[in-house]
Amino acid sequence: MPALVRAxxxxxxxxxxxxxxxxxxxxxxxxxxFRRFDFTxxxxxxxxxxxxxxxxxxxxWGGGFWWGDRGLVQVRGCQDExxxxxxxxxxxxxxxxxxxxxxxxxxxxxxxxxxxDGRYARAxxxxxxxxxxxxxxxxxxxPTGYWRxxxxxxxxxxMFAGLAxxxxxxxxxxxxxxxxxxxxxxxxASDEDVIEA
Numbered sequence: 001m002p003a004l005v006r007a008x009x010x011x012x013x014x015x016x017x018x019x020x021x022x023x024x025x026x027x028x029x030x031x032x033x034f035r036r037f038d039f040t041x042x043x044x045x046x047x048x049x050x051x052x053x054x055x056x057x058x059x060x061w062g063g064g065f066w067w068g069d070r071g072l073v074q075v076r077g078c079q080d081e082x083x084x085x086x087x088x089x090x091x092x093x094x095x096x097x098x099x100x101x102x103x104x105x106x107x108x109x110x111x112x113x114x115x116x117d118g119r120y121a122r123a124x125x126x127x128x129x130x131x132x133x134x135x136x137x138x139x140x141x142x143p144t145g146y147w148r149x150x151x152x153x154x155x156x157x158x159m160f161a162g163l164a165x166x167x168x169x170x171x172x173x174x175x176x177x178x179x180x181x182x183x184x185x186x187x188x189a190s191d192e193d194v195i196e197a
Contacts, residue, residue, distance in 0.1 A: 004056070011053055014065045015076050021054045029057055033083055037169045038187040047073070047087055054078070068093045081165045088164035091185045092157055101181070102156040108178045109159050110151065120175050126166045130159050 004019035011020045021029075030052050034044045051072040055061070061077025066089035073086045096102040112120070112127035133149035142148050150158050164182065167173040171188035182189035 007055075008053060010065070010067055010070065010072055010074060011055060014074060015055055015063070017055045017076075019056075021057050023052075025057065026052050026054045029054060029078065030083070033080060037080070037084060038171070039087075039169065040184055040187055043087075043091060043185045047090065050090060066090050066093070081168065084169055085161045085165035088161040088185065089157060092160040095181075095184075096156060096160070102154075105156050105160060105178075105181050106151060106154060108181065109163075112175065112178050115175060117175065120173060123163060123167055123174050123178065126162060127159075130162065 002022050002025055005022050007015075007017045007020045011017050020026075030047065034047070039047070049071070051070065053072065053074045055074075055076045057078040059077040060079050062079040062082040063076040064082045064086035065074045066072070066086050067074070068090075071090075073083075073090050075082050075086060096105070109127045110131055112124055113131040115124040115127070130150040133144070133147050133152070135144075135146045137147040138145065139147040150156075150162075160181065163174065163178065164185070169186045171179050171182060171186050174182070174189075179189050184190070
């Protein structure tokens with residue numbers, strides 16, 4: 001594997017790393033990720049226009065950043081979930097501004113938090129946490145003393161990215177009323193796509 005290179009300003013700021021993977025290694029890693037998960041051609045073309053950076057792909061570290069003002073997706077290590085999460089942030093960055101998309105997504109997540117269809121159990125659990133918080137997870141900055149979830153702050157961008165990575169892009173794990181928000185990003189999200197749940 002090629003030697004690491006000097007870290008970008010963002011890599012030093014975000015992760016405190018002094019080195020990072022060379023750009024050609026990172027591009028190849030992301031191309032492989034695109035092939036292994038159900039990203040649409042449209043999404044892949046968009047992602048190829050972005051700066052993509054990785055700290056150390058020999059480590060299965062999670063964590064990442066979407067630097068929207070710089071068109072930069074960063075991951076700390078080679079964890080697929082983190083990469084899907086940050087790519088979803090990049091996709092949602094502009095999509096959330098179209099009409100009432102952000103509000104509509106939050107409304108759909110509230111509905112998902114009460115979903116009873118067992119096919120969507122993983123997504124329902126995530127949505128429940130996003131809407132109601134996790135009383136057993138301490139948060140000293142919260143007036144309740146626990147993590148209150150994302151709805152209280154209307155954090156649609158983390159709901160979107162969290163669901164994308166929570167189901168690892170598998171649209172069969174989301175009900176149609178949530179799946180539709182991922183149209184263009186993942187195969188099987190569009191109403192025109194036929195997928196087996």
